[in-house]
Amino acid sequence: MELTLGPLYFNWPAEKIAAFYARIADEAPVERVYLGEVVCGKRAPLYEHALAEAAERLVRAGKTVVWSGLAMPSTPRERRLMAEMAAEDALVEVNDISMLAARAGRPFVAGPLLNVYNEAAAAELTARGCTRLCANVELPLASVAAIARALPGLEMELFAFGRLPLALAGRCHHAKAHGLHKDACQYVCGEDTDGMAVLTLDGEGLFAVNGVQTLSFGVQAATLDAAELRRTGVTALRLSPQDMDMVAVAAAFRSFADGDSATDDLRRALLDAGPCGPLVGGYLRGAAGAAPLEAGMRDA
C-alpha cells in the first residue's frame, strides 16, 4: 500500500511550509507528495518559492513530487498558470476540467475535487490519460470498488486522513467573517492554520472555512484493514496535511498498512497526534460524512 501526502490546502507562512516539507522529506514514510495551491490562486504567490524549494528537497529525499492544479481557476492569470502546468511533462493532478484539453492525452492524476462518481466517468478520463484517481470524498467504498473493478489498470487513491474538502465558492467566506471582501481580503485565511472552526449554535463543530473552501470540522480517518482496502481495489492512501505531527500520522498509517499494528493502535496513534476535530469516516460506509467510520451502512 502506497502512502501519499496530499496538497496543503491551507495558507501557511513560507517558513512554516519549508520546515514542514523538510521534515516530511527526512522522516515521513510517504512515497509521493502532491504540491501546489489548490484552493485560491490569489494567495499562491505567497509561498510559490517555498513550494519550489520543497519540491527539490523532496525529490532529493527520493519522494515522487506531483504538482496539483487549482480547483477553480477563473482569472486569466490562473488560467494561464494551469495551461502551463498542463503542458509540463511531469505528472500533474487535475482538479478542474479546465486543465484536461491542455493535458492532451499525457498522464495525469484525477484529484478528489473532480466530479468522478462512477466507472463511466472514470473511463472518460482514463481514455484521456488519467492513470490514477483519488476518489471524490463523498464516494462510499462500494462505489470505489465498482470503479476499480471496471478499470483494473487505474490506480486508486483514497482520501484517508485530514479534514474533508466539502465545498468551493466564488465568495470568500473567510474574508466575509472578518468583514472583508475577497478582493481586499488581507489574506486573513492565514490566521487559521487548520481552517476557521464553524460551530453550530449547540456548540458542536461542523465545518472549517479555508478561504473560498469549506472543509469538514471532523477529521477523516480511513482506519480500514488491509484486506478490505485490497478488496476495494485501493492502491494508495492519501494523508491531507493538517497543522499537527504529520510524520507521526504517516508512521501510524505505514505501520498499520504493513500489518504491524491493529486498527485500535492506528486510531490511538491518530488521536495522540492531536487532530483538530473528531475522527470521522461515515462517507466510506455510505452514511453522513460526519458519522464515525463504524456508523451504519446505507445502500451504496
Place this chain on the structure above:
Amino acid sequence: MGSVELVCPAGGPAMLRAAVEAGADSVYCGLADATNARNFPGLNFTPEELAEAVGWAGARGARVLLAVNTFARAGDTGAWRRAGDIAAAAGVYAVIAADLGVLAHMRRAHPDLRLHLSVQAAAGTPEAIAFYAAEYGVRRVVLPRVLNVAEIAALVRETEVETEAFVFGGLCVMAEGRCAMSSYAAARSPNLDGVCSPPEAVSFDEEDGRLTTRLGGFAVDRYKAGEAAGYPTLCKGCFEARGEARRLFEDPVSLNAMTLLEGFRSAGVKAVKVEGRQRGKAYVARVAAAFRRAIDALDAGRAPDASALPLADLAEGGRETAGAYRRGWR
C-alpha cells in the same frame, strides 16, 4: 421567441402547461428518480408524461428539455443511460447533463440530440467549455452562478458555445455541483441523490420556548417564539465563528437578476433560466409572465420596470439579491 430565450422549470405536467401559457420559450423537467437534481416526492415526470408534454408544448411553439443532471451511481449507471434514452424517444429539444459518463453515452447513443451542460458541471472557464464542446458536442452551457456579469461577458466572447444564465430563484451559495455540505451532515447529496437537506434528516425542535431547526442532528438555525422558521439549509444557517453567532455563508435570500437582463443580452447570453421545479404552477406562472414582459419590453426598446413586476413575495425569506452577478457581493 425574443432576443433572449426564457427557460422555466416544471415539476410536473400542470406546471409545464402553466409555464408555457405564461410565456416560457422552453421548459425543463426531470424524471421521477435520482437522475435529476430535484428528486423530491410527488415531483417530476413519467416517460409517458414527458412524451405528452413534448407534443403539447411543441404545438404551442415551446421546447421541452430533460435534466439528467446528477452523477450516476457507480456500479448502477443504467438508470442514467435509460433517462437519456427516454429523452431521445420522447423527442425533447435537449438533454441537460453534468456527468462525463452520461455525456459520453448521449454522444454515442444519440449523436443528433442536443446536449446542454448542466450548471452542476461547474464549467466556468473557456477551456472547460471548449473541452465539453469538443469531446461531447455540447451546444449550450449553463453558467455557474459564481460569475459576475463582466466575467460572463468575457467568457461569452471566448466561447463558441451558447450560454444560459440563471436569473431567478433559489441561490446556491457554493459552486454548484461542488458542494458536499448536505451529505456531510445528512448522508444524501445533491450530486448523487439530487437532494440537498433531505427531508428525512430535518427536525424542528421546540426547546425552552425557542425553535431550533436541525439537519442530521446539527443545529442550523434558532428562532424566537412566533418567529417564522425557515427550512434548514446549511449554507444559509446561523453558526458560530470567531466567537460570534452569524450567518456565515449567506443570508436566506433568493436570486432576482431581472434588472441585469439587458446586461446579459448585450453580453451575448443566449438564454436566461428560472430555478424552482419544486415551487409549483402558481410560482412559475407569475415568474414566467414577469420575465416574458421584461424581455418583450427590452426587445421593444423599453427598460423593463422591475418594480411593476413584484416577485419578492416568492423569494426565500422574502428577500432578493442579484448575488454574485454584482461584483461587490464577494
